[in-house]
Amino acid sequence: MKNKLTFTVMGVFLFLILILAISIFFFTSKNMGNRRVLYFEAMDGSGLYMESRRIMEYSPLQEEVVHVQQFVQELLLGSVTNGFRSLFQQGTKIESCFVQDDILFINLSKEALFPGVTTSATKNAVDLLVFNIKKNFSWVKSVEIYIDGNKVYENVV
Numbered sequence: 001m002k003n004k005l006t007f008t009v010m011g012v013f014l015f016l017i018l019i020l021a022i023s024i025f026f027f028t029s030k031n032m033g034n035r036r037v038l039y040f041e042a043m044d045g046s047g048l049y050m051e052s053r054r055i056m057e058y059s060p061l062q063e064e065v066v067h068v069q070q071f072v073q074e075l076l077l078g079s080v081t082n083g084f085r086s087l088f089q090q091g092t093k094i095e096s097c098f099v100q101d102d103i104l105f106i107n108l109s110k111e112a113l114f115p116g117v118t119t120s121a122t123k124n125a126v127d128l129l130v131f132n133i134k135k136n137f138s139w140v141k142s143v144e145i146y147i148d149g150n151k152v153y154e155n156v157v
Helices: 002-029 064-076 122-136
Strands: 034-041 048-055 094-100 103-108 142-147
Antiparallel strands (some): 094 103
């Protein structure tokens, strides 16, 4: 009787270990998104700092511009680290995003025009947005930024 109980307890224990091992395998093998590097300006003005994030690209069949749009949306959320400035004011949205002849066109909402205490100046934010895109998406040859439908900073390459 005691051997039968010990055998049953050992069987249940081994079954639970097997379930745990299978769960760990599936958790670690699941696509957690592509690793992207996001650059933010330090609050004290001491330079740029980077954060690494995994950004889920919902389907490998999506056009590349959709991956860029998902990246920019993540970038607009700002830094997860204290001491870094957000690029634009909270609430800034992507109004449109498309590619034509390897040029990426992004139109941001009008909230991007109003920098706050914890955001980069508009010119710095636009330059940093372009820098982030080019660092993460080598196929982008040029970026044109619009805010509320108006082109900003003609000399941005």
